[in-house]
Amino acid sequence: MAVTGKRGVGIPTILLHDGEGTIVSIEMKTGETYRGLLDETEDNMNCVMKDAVRTDINGNTTQVEQVYLRGSQILFIVFPDIYPLQPHFYIFSRIGLLLQLLVALTFRVADSLVLLLLWLQSTLKHAPMFKRVKMWKKHKGAIPTLGQGGVGGGAPRGQAAAIIRKAQERRGGF
Known part of the structure; x- marks a missing residue:
């Protein structure tokens, strides 16, 4: 690799x-x-x-x-079904580690797979990779572009704001 x-x-x-x-x-x-x-x-x-x-x-x-x-x-x-349990999907925070310990304990108890699935669902639901999906659902497929009231809302930010500001200064605005 x-x-x-x-x-x-x-x-x-x-x-x-x-x-x-x-x-x-x-x-x-x-x-x-x-x-x-x-x-x-x-x-x-x-x-x-x-x-x-x-x-x-x-x-x-x-x-x-x-x-x-x-x-x-x-x-x-x-892939085979063993891959959802890979450590790459775990959240490394205090709460995440406590939940992982809880999951490890529930694995030892018979018929506790439901608890594991509920935990995985709630953990993945709040994963940062799904932020775009949440925005898409919130705006019904018409996500506002970044820098124009996008994810953070309001005025342009970052590089977009700098480009707009410099263009206005060149035109004599501001």
């Missing part, structure tokens, strides 16, 4: 690398699906699968010994 520059890799890339050696299903943008052993992955989502079954749009299947899949052509990847 090569990381260049100042950017790190995100959770999807980490999960992709963790999935090496497992049986996965990959759907391509063309509609083809591949199901087989995920042998090798790269940071740009390029994948090498072994002993895969290729299913085209018409449903015809072909056994493929080894196949290279270009990452930009991948639509989605289906």
Whole structure:
């Protein structure tokens, strides 16, 4: 896993690398699906699968010994069910750690999977990655653009405000 520059890799890339050696299903943008052993992955989502079954749009299947899949052509990847419990999804705060301890204790009690699912649902519901979805629902699909009463509301902020201010100064305004 090569990381260049100042950017790190995100959770999807980490999960992709963790999935090496497992049986996965990959759907391509063309509609083809591949199901087989995920042998090798790269940071740009390029994948090498072994002993895969290729299913085209018409449903015809072909056994493929080894196949290279270009990452930009991948639509989605289906991993085994063990991956929602990966530590990459945990929240590292005091409350998050207490909830994780509670979940670990409930795992030892029989038939307590419902509590775990409720906790996961409430934790993911407030995750920062869903802020855009909440804004989309709040504004019924017409999200105001940033810098013009967007997420924070009010006047332009940051770089947009600086550009507008400099343009007004050049015109003699202000």
